[in-house]
Structure formats: structure tokens, C-alpha cells
Amino acid sequence: xxxxxxxxxxxxxxxxxxxxxxxxxxxxxxxxxxxxxxxxxxxxxxxxxxxxxxxxxxxxxxxxxxxxxxxxxxxxxxxxxxxxxxxxxxxxxxxxxxxxxxxxxxxxxxxxxxxxxxxxxxxxxxxxxxxxxxxxxxxxxxxxxxxxxxxxxxxxxxxxxxxxxxxxxxxxxxxxxx
Amino acid sequence: xxxxxxxxxxxxxxxxxxxxxxxxxxxxxxxxxxxxxxxxxxxxxxxxxxxxxxxxxxxxxxxxxxxxxxxxxxxxxxxxx
Numbered sequence: 001x002x003x004x005x006x007x008x009x010x011x012x013x014x015x016x017x018x019x020x021x022x023x024x025x026x027x028x029x030x031x032x033x034x035x036x037x038x039x040x041x042x043x044x045x046x047x048x049x050x051x052x053x054x055x056x057x058x059x060x061x062x063x064x065x066x067x068x069x070x071x072x073x074x075x076x077x078x079x080x081x082x083x084x085x086x087x088x089x090x091x092x093x094x095x096x097x098x099x100x101x102x103x104x105x106x107x108x109x110x111x112x113x114x115x116x117x118x119x120x121x122x123x124x125x126x127x128x129x130x131x132x133x134x135x136x137x138x139x140x141x142x143x144x145x146x147x148x149x150x151x152x153x154x155x156x157x158x159x160x161x162x163x164x165x166x167x168x169x170x171x172x173x174x175x176x177x178x
Numbered sequence: 179x180x181x182x183x184x185x186x187x188x189x190x191x192x193x194x195x196x197x198x199x200x201x202x203x204x205x206x207x208x209x210x211x212x213x214x215x216x217x218x219x220x221x222x223x224x225x226x227x228x229x230x231x232x233x234x235x236x237x238x239x240x241x242x243x244x245x246x247x248x249x250x251x252x253x254x255x256x257x258x259x
Contacts, residue, residue, distance in 0.1 A: 001234025007227070016227075024246055031253045038257045050200065057193050061222075065186040068226045072182070161226045168218040169243075176200045177208040177254055 008158050009151075016162045019133070023126065023166050027173045030122040034178065037118070044119035045178035047112055052103040053175045056096050057167065063092025064164040067141070067157040074153035082153055086145040089160060093138040100131050123174055130166055137163045185225025192218045209251045216240070216247050 006013055034041040070085025114124045137160050144156035179187075196214045199207050220240045224230035229239055 001232075001238060005232040006235060007229070007232060020243075028246070028250065031250055035253060035257055054193065054197055054200075057196075058190065061186060061189040061193065061218075064189075064222065064226050065182060068182045068185075158227060161222055164226070165219055165222045168215055168222065169247075172196070172208075172211040172215045173250065176196070176211050 008154050012155055012158045016158070016165070019162055020166060020169070023130070023169060026122065026126050026129075027169065030119070030126070031173065033118050033122070040117055041119045042178045044117040044123075045175075047107075047110060048123070048175060049103065049106060050175040052099050053171055056099050057171055059092050059096050059099065060164050060167050063089045063096070064161055066092065067160040070148075071150075071154050071157040074148050074150045079148040082148045083145050086141050086148070086153065086156070089157075090138045090141040090145075093134050093141070093160075093163075096134055097131060097138075100127070100134075119178075126170060126174060130163070130170060133163050133166070181225060185221050188221050188225070189218055192221065205255055205257070208254045212247045212251045212254075216244055219243050 003010060066085045067089035070082045070089060073079075073085055074082035112120055114121050137156075140156045140159050144152040192214050196211060196218075199210050199214065220236070220243075223239050224236045229236040
């Protein structure tokens with residue numbers, strides 16, 4: 001196992017590890033808080049609609065496939081195909097954000113705010129922080145689409161897969177295990 | 179079928195399994211959901227982030243995730259009620 005074997009830039013792996021660690025810390029704190037008030041957390045969780053989250057998982061992993069293909073196409077010099085892949089990946093990010101917005105609108109309409117039950121404080125903070133990463137990811141994908149050169153496209157795709165990776169860890173802990 | 183498509187199909191299958199297991203109200207189902215999350219994370223790391231092609235790195239990235247999710251699972255099992 002050598003550092004040189006890692007695909008892409010080392011700094012991106014440091015970023016990925018750091019981001020996963022930050023989200024893991026937040027999710028761990030949520031679970032520990034849930035131990036102190038399991039009934040309250042379960043009741044709060046029951047107010048969420050997990051269907052949107054599941055749909056968003058399908059959207060993100062499909063978007064990840066387009067990003068990965070774009071990376072492969074850019075490496076092979078197929079810039080036009082890479083641009084299409086990046087565009088579809090970014091479109092997936094936008095669909096994710098629309099669905100997330102609908103989910104938040106439904107929650108707010110149901111009277112679910114950040115300042116009530118601690119479960120919802122974690123819910124809004126962690127999913128909101130993740131959504132901010134999705135926005136950043138869409139912007140990064142848009143930027144690397146302009147020239148569609150291999151190294152920047154690889155960096156953009158790696159950032160996008162990190163967003164995907166974090167989401168599959170968020171999904172069960174916020175939406176499913178309570 | 180190329181490896182990227184295989185990884186994607188694997189992720190779809192794992193997400194479907196997650197949806198099925200989420201309908202079961204038990205602590206063991208929660209442990210299963212966390213295990214599925216680990217499998218999805220490993221698929222993304224190995225397939226989309228290409229760690230499968232980097233000797234030793236997929237295991238090195240998957241192990242801390244497995245330990246963390248095992249700790250979360252243990253906390254779920256400790257939950258009263």
C-alpha cells in the first residue's frame with residue numbers, strides 16, 4: 001500500500017477523509033443524544049418522510065455514475081462526452097436539491113423547526129450542511145465542464161463521489177434507524 | 179457491462195434492500211441498515227473512487243467506516259425500549 005497508488009490528488013483524499021470525519025462526528029453526537037431521549041427521538045423521526053431521502057439516494061448514485069463516466073471520457077480525450085456526463089451529474093445534483101427543498105417545505109409546513117426537539121436540530125444541521133456540499137459540488141462540476149481536462153474533471157468527480165459517500169452514511173442514521 | 183455500471187447496479191440493489199429493511203421495526207433491522215450503508219460506501223470507494231485498483235487502500239478506507247458503523251450499531255442496540 002503506497003501513497004502513489006491512490007488515484008487522483010492526495011489533497012482530495014485528505015479532503016474526503018476530513019469531510020467524512022466531520023459528518024461522522026455529527027452523526028455520532030446525534031446517536032448519543034438519542035440514547036438520552038429515545039422516545040422523543042423516535043417520535044420526532046416518525047414525523048419525517050423518508051421516501052424523499054430514498055429517492056434522493058437513487059438520484060445521487062445515478063449522478064455519481066455519470067460523473068465517473070465523465071472522468072473516464074475526459075481521461076480518454078472524449079471531451080464532448082465528458083461534458084455531457086458532467087452536465088447529467090450536475091443535473092442530478094439539482095434534482096437532489098429540488099427534492100430536498102420539497103422535503104424541507106413539507107417539514108416547515110408541518111411545524112417542524114430547528115429549535116424544538118434536538119433530533120430536528122441535528123436533522124437540519126447535518127442535511128443542510130450536506131446540501132451545501134451538493135451546491136458546491138454542482139458548481140465544481142460546472143467549472144470543470146468548461147475545459148473538460150482530465151485532471152480537473154477527475155478532481156470534480158472525486159468531490160462529487162464524496163458528496164455521494166456522505167449521503168449513504170447520513171441516510172440510515174437520520175432517516176431509518178429510529 | 180463495464181465496472182462503473184456494475185457498481186451503479188450494485189448501489190441500486192443495496193438501496194432497494196435498504197428500502198425493504200427500513201419497513202421492519204426492530205433493532206436488528208437497524209444493524210442491517212448500517213451494514214447496508216457500509217456496503218454502499220465501500221462500493222462508492224471501490225467502484226467510483228477507484229480504490230479497488232489501489233492495492234490495500236480499499237481495505238484501509240473501509241475498515242474505519244466499519245468500526246464507526248459498528249459503534250453506532252452498538253449504541254442502537256443499547257437504546258432502551
